[in-house]
Amino acid sequence: MPHASVPVARRAVLGAGLALPLAACAPREPERPAAVRAEVTVLVGAIAAEQDLVALYEAARTAGALPAARLDPVLDHHRAHLAALRKLYVPGSGSRAGEGGAVPSPSPATVPSGRSRVLAELRAAEARAARDRLAEVARADPGLAQVLASIGACEAGHAAVLGSPA
Template sequence: MTPTRRAVLGGSVAALVTTTGCTSVGPGEAPSPGPEVTLLNGVIASEAALIALYDAVLAAHQGLSGRLGKLREHHVQHLAVLKRHYVPGSTTGTATPEPRPSAAAPRTESGALSAIRSAERKAATARADEVRRVSPGLSQLLASIGACEAGHVQELT
């Protein structure tokens, strides 16, 4: 039986949690962020931007909701899993950023689909690059997300 995306992402979270140690800091001391924090912030911002683009397109082109609704939901799930990777007081992260991106939808449905396809392709390419720069647990999660985004490109073609 093929594992579901949810099972793969859940396993990735468990792997990262077990491979990430916590450091203790005194009152008023901010932990020094590990090298993955900046990258993780960027991935979270990227997922939030994709959701904003989907929201803008779906608001402007309701006829695409059947085709795009489940793809948008994948990004909502990605964002939730990524946000769980922040462990206050650790070198993995300090606080979950709350990006509030906005996006504008192209005027036509074909233009909207093209914009989403392009954004998905860019995100998948970024995830493929990022997996080389992070710990194995986070690498597995980013690879899973990137594969999903690449699948979205194919689905939108």
């Protein structure tokens, strides 16, 4: 028995073809991969480190062992770094257990007495921060890695500048 051929309008075929990809769309949010969660941890760690550097420079400025004219440009850089990193952070993006999403408060900073000891403390903090940013680059996606590399390079520059006589 021959099949009766039913004419199908070209519009119906095109409409079905266009609607087919939409059928796979789901309104629920997929589980984020571990790499994305690790990214949040890296970002939060960098934010915390910059907060601590800002606090350290503010403590050094308050102590008065070094002229503000020497500290303020570097402090301004760290404030700019912190602002750039905070722009990348979405509150709640790491709110599940183990994602490291909560940004901690800055650690209280104290500086030793004496100009040379304050300089040594700041140089060591800058060198440590530069190394930490470099290590974080390996764990970040390309966009965040660029930001972290730039900040790390700046921190390495700060360490060098602080080592030069003023």
